[in-house]
Amino acid sequence: xxxKIVVAGAGHGGLVAGMKLAAAGYDVTVYERKIRADLxxxxxxxxxxxxxADCGLEPPQKEKYSFNGDMKFYNPNLKTPIIVPANxxxxxxxERSEIYDVLIKAAExxxxxIVYSTEIIAPVMNGLRVTGIRTSxxxxxxxxxxxxxxxxxxxxxxxxxxxxxxxxxxxxxxFYAYRAYFNKIEGHEPDVAYEVFLMHQGEHGISxxxxxxxxxxxxxxxxxxxxxxxxxxxxxxxxxxxxxIGETLLRGxxxxxIPVRRPLSVMVCDGYAAVGDSAYMTMPMTGSGICAAMxxxxxxxxxxxxxxxxxxxxxxxxxxxxxxxxxxxxxxAAIDILKNVMLCTEVEGVNFLFDKQIITENDMSFGxxxxxxxxxxxxxxSRGIRGIGNLPVLLRTAGxxxxxxxVKKVYQSMPEVYDEAAVLKWKDDxxxxxxxxxx
Numbered sequence: 001x002x003x004k005i006v007v008a009g010a011g012h013g014g015l016v017a018g019m020k021l022a023a024a025g026y027d028v029t030v031y032e033r034k035i036r037a038d039l040x041x042x043x044x045x046x047x048x049x050x051x052x053a054d055c056g057l058e059p060p061q062k063e064k065y066s067f068n069g070d071m072k073f074y075n076p077n078l079k080t081p082i083i084v085p086a087n088x089x090x091x092x093x094x095e096r097s098e099i100y101d102v103l104i105k106a107a108e109x110x111x112x113x114i115v116y117s118t119e120i121i122a123p124v125m126n127g128l129r130v131t132g133i134r135t136s137x138x139x140x141x142x143x144x145x146x147x148x149x150x151x152x153x154x155x156x157x158x159x160x161x162x163x164x165x166x167x168x169x170x171x172x173x174x175f176y177a178y179r180a181y182f183n184k185i186e187g188h189e190p191d192v193a194y195e196v197f198l199m200h201q202g203e204h205g206i207s208x209x210x211x212x213x214x215x216x217x218x219x220x221x222x223x224x225x226x227x228x229x230x231x232x233x234x235x236x237x238x239x240x241x242x243x244x245i246g247e248t249l250l251r252g253x254x255x256x257x258i259p260v261r262r263p264l265s266v267m268v269c270d271g272y273a274a275v276g277d278s279a280y281m282t283m284p285m286t287g288s289g290i291c292a293a294m295x296x297x298x299x300x301x302x303x304x305x306x307x308x309x310x311x312x313x314x315x316x317x318x319x320x321x322x323x324x325x326x327x328x329x330x331x332x333a334a335i336d337i338l339k340n341v342m343l344c345t346e347v348e349g350v351n352f353l354f355d356k357q358i359i360t361e362n363d364m365s366f367g368x369x370x371x372x373x374x375x376x377x378x379x380x381x382s383r384g385i386r387g388i389g390n391l392p393v394l395l396r397t398a399g400x401x402x403x404x405x406x407v408k409k410v411y412q413s414m415p416e417v418y419d420e421a422a423v424l425k426w427k428d429d430x431x432x433x434x435x436x437x438x439x
Contacts, residue, residue, distance in 0.1 A: 003310050006031065006142035007112075008120050008133050008155050010039055012290050013275035014148025015103040015112070016055050016297030017304075022111040024305055030114045030148075031135055036104070040096030042252050043179045044217065047099070049092040051291045055298055057106055060099075065092045072192040075354035076199045076347045078241075082354065082361050083192060099290065120149055122158040123272070130159070130271035144304065144312040145272050148293075151259045153278040163269035164424065169280070172343045173261035175205065175287050177221040178231050180253045183246035184216050190242065201234065202347045206286075209242045216245045221287075223343070226255060258287035262333035262434055263324065265427045268317035273300055281328070284336040292328050299323045318418035330411035333434055337407060407433045 005021050007014040010032040022028040032039070046068050052059040068091050071084045108114065119136035123145065132141040133155060147155045151174060157167045193211045200207040205222035220226065220234050239245045259280040267274040275281065275296050282289030303320035304312065345353070353359045410433040415422040 003027065003143040003312075004141065005029075005144050005146060005304075006133055006140055007146045007148055009147070009149030009153065009278070010034075010100075010104075010114065011148030011150060011276040011278065011293060012099070012103060013281065013293030013297035013300070014146050015107050016057075016294045017146055017148075017275060017300045018112045018297075019103075019107040019110045020056075020298065020301030021304060022107070024301075026304075028112045029140075030107070030112060031118045031120055031133065031140065032114060032116050033119045035116050036114075039100045039104075041179065041254065041256055042096075043181070044093050044095055045099070045290055046091035046093045046288070048291045051294050052102070055294050057102055060094060060102060064098050065094045067092055068194055070192045071194045071196060072190075074195065074197045075351050076197075076202055077351045077355075078197075079351070080354045080357075082359070084361050120154050123155045125160065128160070128162060128270055130155075130163075130269065143271070143310070146300065147272065147274040147278040148276050150277045151257050151280070153274070155272070156274055156278055159269065159272070163272070164266045164420070164427070165269055165272075165274065166264055166266070169259065169261060172204070172223055172340065173259065173280070175221050175223065175258040175260040176225050176255055177219055177258050177287065178226060178253075178255045179217075179219050181250040182216050182218060183248040183250060184211065184214055185244050185246050188242070188244035190244070195242070199347055199350050201237065204343055207234070207238065209238065209245065211242075211244055215250055216242070218245060221258075231255075258282065259289070260284045260287050260339065262336040262430075263329045265325070265430045266321065266423065267324070268314050268321050270313045273317050273320060275300055279324075281324070282332075284332060284339045292332075296320075296324050296328075299327075315418040318415075322414055322416070325411055325414055330408045333407050333411060333430070336434060 003026055005018065005026050005028045007018045007028065007030040010030050014030065018028040018030055049059065049065075067086075069086050071086075073082045073084065075081070104114070121134040121136065123130045124132035124134055124139055124141070130142075130145050132139055133145055134140075145155065147153050149155055151169070156165060159165050159167060161167075190209075190211055195209045195211075197207045197209075199205070200220070203222055206219075207221065208217075208219045210217035218235070218238065220231060220238075226234075235245070259277055259282050261280050261284055263281050264274060264279045267279040276293035277289060279296070281292040281296055283292070300320045303317060303323070306319070307316040309316075341353075407430075410426075410429050413429070414426055
């Protein structure tokens with residue numbers, strides 16, 4: 001014991017993994033570019049309350065959270081919204097700062113050291129092995145680097161190609177989200193507090209309006225960066241539809257990047273493991289990934305602890321990679337297919353899918369905590385007779401949803417042990433199974 005673990009970035013999954021390993025006697029240090037007060041975004045997140053127990057953490061006190069209710073999804077023409085009832089399974093809504101308070105407190109109590117205001121620059125390599133990180137304060141050696149530095153991680157993006165970890169993302173895989181909280185104008189209560197707008201204003205992306213007792217939470221998300229003028233114009237249009245959105249900005253107002261794609265197929269190499277946004281561990285339709293990252297942190301720590309020879313190689317870390325993919329990755333990849341249907345379909349096509357009830361409540365609820373059984377792809381196909389009037393869109397959707405059914409089979413064929421040739425072939429199979437069409 002006594003091996004040195006470096007966590008690059010204070011991401012949720014990295015903190016959980018670090019806490020577990022420090023508790024077992026490892027020397028764990030987190031390096032983070034921000035100061036403690038700036039961790040996370042100045043907004044709320046809805047997460048599965050059970051994740052705290054799953055990670056061995058004490059949850060925040062009851063006064064620190066609330067629960068989401070029903071969700072209402074609008075198609076672009078706003079004519080045939082889908083309401084997804086909470087049915088007692090609404091996610092708990094926390095301030096990000098409250099989640100970080102729990103994680104930081106537990107990590108430090110178990111012996112994790114956290115170094116703030118330190119820029120992470122790149123991995124340090126010795127041949128094919130990651131042996132540390134290069135920071136603004138110099139080189140930090142490590143027996144294992146846990147990459148929790150986010151979607152634009154300088155560790156992942158600077159790995160050699162031979163590590164087999166995809167270093168970058170493409171169009172439709174990164175979400176630019178403007179999030180702000182405004183005062184609430186009384187007298188304009190929506191029938192459902194949580195409203196989501198798909199392909200809002202005919203553009204790729206989503207927006208939402210969440211109406212609370214004293215404020216309104218607004219998100220504008222697109223697949224490309226937005227100018228201030230673009231955000232202002234979109235807010236003006238949203239206020240016409242949702243007049244409860246006031247003009248006074250209470251907090252937030254920043255634009256952040258969030259991954260909205262299937263997770264990395266290969267997220268480990270010698271001396272390296274990615275977790276959280278660094279490995280794209282988010283639900284592709286919404287970008288929600290805190291729970292997945294935290295549970296992945298437990299999986300990673302368990303895998304490291306099981307490596308009795310303390311090799312921390314791609315072979316010994318593969319069990320973590322495999323567990324995450326089979327528990328979460330295959331389902332998230334199937335959701336990614338549905339997201340890509342939206343990206344590859346024109347506004348009229350998305351309206352058609354809603355208007356003809358080819359996409360229904362059950363499909364929209366998967367990944368929100370309401371639908372535990374998975375997406376009913378075969379059932380979606382059986383609804384096609386209602387959409388025969390728009391055969392091109394129907395065929396495109398049917399093909400995509402069939403891929404969604406098939407992609408799980410590809411994921412389940414994942415090699416049980418790390419063999420480079422087998423892993424690379426499986427990785428290619430995943431790419432083929434998840435590629436909807438060329439744009």
